[in-house]
Amino acid sequence: MKYCNKCDISIKSNHDYCPLCHQTLEVVKKENVVEKYPEYQSKLRPFQDITKKILMFMSVTSIIGLLITNYFTGFDQLWSLIPIGSIVYFWLLMTVGIFSKHNIASKLFVLTMTLIFFVYMIDELSFSAGWALDYVAPILLLSCNIAISFIILIKRINYRDYISYLLLIVLFSIAPIILIFTDVVTILWPALASLALAIFILLFIIFFFPKSIKDEIKKRFHA
Numbered sequence: 001m002k003y004c005n006k007c008d009i010s011i012k013s014n015h016d017y018c019p020l021c022h023q024t025l026e027v028v029k030k031e032n033v034v035e036k037y038p039e040y041q042s043k044l045r046p047f048q049d050i051t052k053k054i055l056m057f058m059s060v061t062s063i064i065g066l067l068i069t070n071y072f073t074g075f076d077q078l079w080s081l082i083p084i085g086s087i088v089y090f091w092l093l094m095t096v097g098i099f100s101k102h103n104i105a106s107k108l109f110v111l112t113m114t115l116i117f118f119v120y121m122i123d124e125l126s127f128s129a130g131w132a133l134d135y136v137a138p139i140l141l142l143s144c145n146i147a148i149s150f151i152i153l154i155k156r157i158n159y160r161d162y163i164s165y166l167l168l169i170v171l172f173s174i175a176p177i178i179l180i181f182t183d184v185v186t187i188l189w190p191a192l193a194s195l196a197l198a199i200f201i202l203l204f205i206i207f208f209f210p211k212s213i214k215d216e217i218k219k220r221f222h223a
Helices: 049-073 081-098 104-125 131-155 160-173 175-181 188-208 210-221
Strands: 002-004 009-011
Touching: 049 081, 081 104, 104 131, 104 160, 131 160, 131 175, 131 188, 160 175, 160 188, 175 188
Parallel strands: none
Antiparallel strands: 002 009
């Protein structure tokens, strides 16, 4: 039996947090509770095996065809990596973004990091002027920060499961500033905007949810 002093209720649960206010529960009596949940029924239509096989066949043959074409036209410019990267990102988007059962924050984080790498690859292969790191990377980090924050506020979900991803985005938002000092990034305002928002969100979490940060650190590092 566990007790929430904020909601003033006793709860028979093996969880450490109150399902109503998400505050840490106090252990009143140690006991193993058998928790039964209804069977989950997905609202998505089953992804037919034949459709998956057709898409996989088309993807593999397209990649082979692109590599062969690139070989005969000269490997001095690896232009085939751009459409191949698009195919790989499509499968990642399907696997992580649609069919994965992980929380939304983890999906956004993985897809954002992958998309940054993908556009950077396009920038390098097209011999452009560094627009991927100057503009796209910080703007994507900023957008991911805003998206995760709004999902927490609008849906009022358990923010403890999302704080770790917000903190990771904050850390990655420092990278464009570091690249400015190494002259890799030349445009200042996108990097500053991304970092400013990241710092604002970090300070907001520290001021309003300090206990959540401590709990998350203990959870992640088993402190």
